[in-house]
Amino acid sequence: MEPLSVQRVRVLVDYYGLCLQDADDAWLPAMFPEGFAAGDFCTERPGRIDLTSAGHTQHVAVTAQVWEHEPQRLEGRWDKTATARIECRSGTLRLWSMAGPGLEDIELPSAPATWNVRLFCTGRQEAAAASRDGVPDGVEQYVVQFWPVEGAG
Template identity: 40%
Template sequence: MATLLGEQKLDARVEFRGFGLQESDDSAVPVPFPDDFRWGVFLHQHVRRFDLFSAGHTHTASVTARVWDGVPDPGQEEWEEQAEIDYESVTGDVALWGSGRSEDLIRLGIPGLWRVRVRCVGRAEVERVTRDEGTAYGVERYVIDFWPKAG
């Protein structure tokens, strides 16, 4: 059973339905966010970066980032979207990008190859709220799990 090493709560300032996470050293990212953002793709992998396509146009999404020492149990919760990718970090720190770079970093602890699982709820509701009422705060919620990639 995997052990949780750290958990952080972050706000993602979503614009044009997107936000991204990338290596904190921007010079190590060949194509920085938002370049080559893929419209309609829930989780899109780039070199030292990954992007998320939100169901709402402009809002603040809630992000819980968790770092594990092994593959975490997926749990029994129902998710509207979920996907996994591989991710490489050269510093062990990941920056969150939305309408700009967040001051908070996700601290992986060590550089290396990681597996990332992204899950999301609140998509239908944030689509409705941003369409009918304007902006929303914390309606769309993401859980992003990082663990060292074996092999």
């Protein structure tokens, strides 16, 4: 089984925070960073998923995989993993940091509007150390798997 699409994007993280947020933000009760509090790793909110990075300021690499059905879990050693759901009415998820929206988006098929999400992260310890002395690029890496919620649309 192969993913429908694979996208690789980068985003600048600052103040340990980043999120995936519906590009159609008119319906959101709160836009990032409102309500964000650095936590363990992942917080699900309406139309967005907040993530706590291990490094204060850094460029992170995000690989987004869109699947037709639930994919197998990724093998290997991961520093953090999480599952969530996100409603995305626009079909576009925008990566955000505290400074604002990133330059690259993640495209999802427009329907269904609600997606299962599985998140994986590696390089956290190295990124935390490297961000004390500069702005690391691509040390902390994320893989995000999306697949439709059955019956959603």
